[in-house]
Amino acid sequence: MATEHTGTGDPARSLALLWRSAAPAPRRGPRPGLDVDRVVAAAVALADAEGLGALSMRRVAGSLGVAPMTLYTHVPGKAELVDLMLDAVLAELYADGPVTGDWRQRLTAVARANWELFVRHPWAVRIGAGRPPLGPGVLAKYEQELRAVDGTGLTEVQMDLVVTLVNGFVAGTVRGLHDRAGAERESGVTEEQWWAATAPYFARVFDADRYPTVARVGPVAGAELQAAYDPVRTFEFGLERLLDGIGLLIVG
Amino acid sequence: MATEHTGTGDPARSLALLWRSAAPAPRRGPRPGLDVDRVVAAAVALADAEGLGALSMRRVAGSLGVAPMTLYTHVPGKAELVDLMLDAVLAELYADGPVTGDWRQRLTAVARANWELFVRHPWAVRIGAGRPPLGPGVLAKYEQELRAVDGTGLTEVQMDLVVTLVNGFVAGTVRGLHDRAGAERESGVTEEQWWAATAPYFARVFDADRYPTVARVGPVAGAELQAAYDPVRTFEFGLERLLDGIGLLIVG
DNA sequence: CGGGCCAGAATACGGTGTACGGAGAAACCG
DNA sequence: CGGTTTCTCCGTACACCGTATTCTGGCCCG
Numbered sequence: 204m205a206t207e208h209t210g211t212g213d214p215a216r217s218l219a220l221l222w223r224s225a226a227p228a229p230r231r232g233p234r235p236g237l238d239v240d241r242v243v244a245a246a247v248a249l250a251d252a253e254g255l256g257a258l259s260m261r262r263v264a265g266s267l268g269v270a271p272m273t274l275y276t277h278v279p280g281k282a283e284l285v286d287l288m289l290d291a292v293l294a295e296l297y298a299d300g301p302v303t304g305d306w307r308q309r310l311t312a313v314a315r316a317n318w319e320l321f322v323r324h325p326w327a328v329r330i331g332a333g334r335p336p337l338g339p340g341v342l343a344k345y346e347q348e349l350r351a352v353d354g355t356g357l358t359e360v361q362m363d364l365v366v367t368l369v370n371g372f373v374a375g376t377v378r379g380l381h382d383r384a385g386a387e388r389e390s391g392v393t394e395e396q397w398w399a400a401t402a403p404y405f406a407r408v409f410d411a412d413r414y415p416t417v418a419r420v421g422p423v424a425g426a427e428l429q430a431a432y433d434p435v436r437t438f439e440f441g442l443e444r445l446l447d448g449i450g451l452l453i454v455g
Numbered sequence: 456m457a458t459e460h461t462g463t464g465d466p467a468r469s470l471a472l473l474w475r476s477a478a479p480a481p482r483r484g485p486r487p488g489l490d491v492d493r494v495v496a497a498a499v500a501l502a503d504a505e506g507l508g509a510l511s512m513r514r515v516a517g518s519l520g521v522a523p524m525t526l527y528t529h530v531p532g533k534a535e536l537v538d539l540m541l542d543a544v545l546a547e548l549y550a551d552g553p554v555t556g557d558w559r560q561r562l563t564a565v566a567r568a569n570w571e572l573f574v575r576h577p578w579a580v581r582i583g584a585g586r587p588p589l590g591p592g593v594l595a596k597y598e599q600e601l602r603a604v605d606g607t608g609l610t611e612v613q614m615d616l617v618v619t620l621v622n623g624f625v626a627g628t629v630r631g632l633h634d635r636a637g638a639e640r641e642s643g644v645t646e647e648q649w650w651a652a653t654a655p656y657f658a659r660v661f662d663a664d665r666y667p668t669v670a671r672v673g674p675v676a677g678a679e680l681q682a683a684y685d686p687v688r689t690f691e692f693g694l695e696r697l698l699d700g701i702g703l704l705i706v707g
Numbered sequence: 708c709g710g711g712c713c714a715g716a717a718t719a720c721g722g723t724g725t726a727c728g729g730a731g732a733a734a735c736c737g
Numbered sequence: 738c739g740g741t742t743t744c745t746c747c748g749t750a751c752a753c754c755g756t757a758t759t760c761t762g763g764c765c766c767g
């Protein structure tokens with residue numbers, strides 16, 4: 204499983220690819236049998252199906268029926284491909300139109316939309332986006348999310364901070380969801396099996412006198428959250444707390 | 456840059472290593488020139504210095520002056536080594552004693568302690584811990600953090616949820632910090648250089664009429680947050696909002 | 708003393724991204 | 738029309754990765 208970084212390589216080339224504003228199609232030479240959109244779509248499909256760890260140039264090329272080096276005719280490198288993938292899936296957000304309602308409803312919708320996107324594309328949350336691909340998907344997302352907190356009396360800086368906060372919350376929470384799913388997929392061992400295998404040995408090393416609060420809270424939380432599917436419960440619980448806190452900022 | 460997963464391999468072996476409760480040292484055979492602690496320390500030092508992407512068995516072995524396969528005498532595999540590394544650094548938390556004060560002060564201290572740990576060990580936040588290494592470091596952390604919200608009137612489940620929420624918030628925010636630092640380290644291009652290279656092309660594709668809110672908010676937030684070092688500001692701002700929200704739950 | 712145990716390491720294999728250069732197709736231009 | 742240029746595609750190679758397997762040599766124990 205790999206974490207990829209955005210924002211590498213030549214900015215001009217990357218932005219041209221993101222906005223599909225590269226030079227006009229060449230006039231000479233053989234007609235291409237492949238284009239950027241198809242490469243990106245194949246890569247997204249592979250990552251969706253098998254996770255970011257399965258995303259190799261060889262695998263993407265194989266799924267397109269071409270040689271690995273062929274991909275480099277269309278994208279400068281793997282990192283740039285990942286930029287393109289991320290921007291492509293972010294473009295799915297708010298495709299049905301902007302979020303509506305009062306500020307709380309709008310922020311709730313923003314959080315849920317992002318959550319659902321990362322559920323559809325688990326790999327997307329793994330991408331270190333310190334230098335986001337400034338493509339149409341990213342810009343549309345940022346625009347719609349800023350609008351969700353527009354007209355609330357927040358300053359521009361506060362608006363940006365709230366949007367960043369909600370995004371960070373969702374990303375962090377959905378990571379928990381995927382960490383569990385990823386561990387299962389990569390090991391082929393379900394959580395129940397893992398715990399069944401681990402618990403006997405854990406019981407041997409765990410000293411309730413040394414960790415009294417864990418001994419009290421752990422079994423109760425474990426029993427209840429196991430049933431309620433912990434990362435989702437965490438999301439719902441956390442979103443309420445976060446919105447309450449943001450509400451104090453907006454409403455006072 | 457790799458994201459590693461915790462919780463793989465044989466649970467018995469992993470737990471024995473985590474708690475250093477493996478069978479007594481063998482009596483026969485050559486005296487080991489190496490032990491688990493030294494392997495873990497070398498791996499932590501390498502990851503601290505160069506990030507998780509530089510963490511290969513060959514590199515760790517090289518820093519210890521041994522052949523790569525030698526490491527496998529001491530740890531079953533790379534995944535288990537990563538478990539050990541994570542547990543080792545988490546053991547640094549609250550080493551000076553538990554957090555004190557009222558519930559808000561305690562949670563603030565928990566958040567800050569975690570933030571500072573991840574600043575010291577940036578790689579630690581990259582580890583998908585869906586199946587946490589249940590070693591002394593992880594257990595001590597969980598114990599202290601549960602104590603920070605003990606006696607507040609929250610149920611055991613709520614305690615666990617609040618601890619998870621705060622941890623997720625810190626992890627998500629510090630990732631932003633590291634995403635930026637990581638992009639710079641891997642590309643050798645500072646953020647200013649990157650923006651200087653990107654901005655001219657971005658200006659060409661960016662249409663203010665299509666993204667009016669971004670056009671209004673972006674420059675203001677960018678100017679102010681650039682100076683205030685955005686991920687830290689996000690952390691401070693977000694922590695206040697989050698604590699306000701948790702406060703409504705605790706105090707009503 | 709000799710056999711067995713054990714740490715260490717050499718070798719090899721299957722996997723990764725991509726540099727480099729060649730082959731062949733298609734367009735351009737004199 | 739033919740030579741040159743442009744362009745897509747891809748084979749080969751290299752440096753890197755984790756680790757399976759087997760061999761070597763040191764040390765303990767009966």
